[in-house]
Amino acid sequence: MRIRGNRMAAAAVLCTLTIAAALTGCTPAGAPTAKTTTQRSTASPTPTPTPTPTPTPTAGGPLDARSAWDACSVVADREYVSQNPGSEIRPFSDTTTLQTDGDGNTFVVVAMAPPQPIEGVGSIVVICTMDGTADAPVVVKWMMKDV
Incomplete structure (x- = not known):
């Protein structure tokens, strides 16, 4: 029974390949092929x-x-x-720099003032891992901390 199934599968594959090979040379009806042309042969310009x-x-x-x-x-x-x-976000400072973490990722820190004083917290910061260019910066990931 198993041999018969393998033969049937092989026959189906062979049939598919034969049909595909036969159809390879076909062109749609009415489409001229390179051999059939009705125009007179003229010198064609050299392509630029x-x-x-x-x-x-x-x-x-x-x-x-x-x-x-x-x-x-x-x-x-x-x-x-x-x-x-x-x-509010604290303004950009000339001392703000791009930094690199231990894994070689580039990051920047944005500081914010909380809406009311929080004991032991001077700022809330967002630390963004960055990628991209000056015209197209990309925030890869971010985290927020109080400092």
Whole structure:
């Protein structure tokens, strides 16, 4: 019984391959092939090569502290400030830099003032792990802490 099933499967595969091979040379009805032409043969112009477009360099250059901070501040606003009336994002400072953690990830910190004083807490911060370029910064992940 098993041999018969294998033969049937082999026959089906062979039939499929034969049909596929037969259909390979077919063209749709009415479509002219290279051999059938009704026009007179004339000298065709030499084709002119089309130049390959050169890729444009990525604009904006490498990620910088300001671009990363701007992208991270959107997260800070959405995740904390908009949910805590009276809180605010502390302004970008010239001392803000991109930093690298122990795994080689680039991150930036955005500080926020809480809506009312919290004992032992000076700020709430959002720490964003970043990627991308100055024109297209990407927040890969983020976390919030009180400091």
